[in-house]
Amino acid sequence: MRNISLALLLSFAASAQAAEGLRLPGLEETPRWQARVQLLSSDELSGTRLLSASLLGDYYLSTRSHGLRLSGGLMSGPMSLLGSGAGLALGGPQAISLGQRSLAGSTNESALHQPYVGIGYSSQGLGWGFSADLGVAMRGGAGLSLRNSDAFAQSLDQSLRSLQFTPLVQMGLFYRF
Known part of the structure; x- marks a missing residue:
């Protein structure tokens, strides 16, 4: 042993x-499936506060050196901050995102929980790399009722009509080791 x-x-x-x-x-x-956690926090007013968080799953379309991937998951936080922030990649080599930004926005904005789907590219290999994502986050929609089929159909139709899609573009630099 x-x-x-x-x-x-x-x-x-x-x-x-x-x-x-x-x-x-x-x-x-390179594993085909990977998970990403993205967090954005602020240390204003003598304390650290989490502003937004995202839990995303990535499916790489090729196991070779190509980094084209499909992404999906849940984004949570104020609308003005979704899609912002640094990330931590889980699965495969560890990744560290470096950077600091100052954000001007309302801290009284209500938090949203939105599903996200997108397509992206991440350079593969060790060392410095680049990533880019293009996707949509879905928001809106009323709750569905299952009382009777006519009411359900109307509720579903109304919910689908009230859905709004917000396009998101994300780009980043990372160091993988």
Whole structure:
């Protein structure tokens, strides 16, 4: 058992030294499914406050070096801040987003919870990289009632008519190791 642990450790060290990152031998280089968490906070008024958060799932269309992906998930926060912020990528190599921005907006805005779908690109490999997303967040819609079929159809029709789609464009720089 000790020899296996030592061999695995040496394998990781050799991979890291070869600038391939720490990966288990035999696994595909880039997983098709990854998760992203994006958080935006403010440290104004002597305390840190979370302003918006997003939980997104990415499906990479190719396992090769191409970074084209489909994304979907839930965005939460004031409308003026959705799509803003730094991110933490989960799955595959770790990613760190660096940056600081000052935001001018109303802190009294009500928080929205919106589904998001989009298509994006992230450069693959280790080191500095670029990402871009183009998608829509859905907002609006009234609650549905299941009392009778006519009322349900009217409620569904009314809900679909009241839906609004907000286009979002996101671009970022990251460092992957």
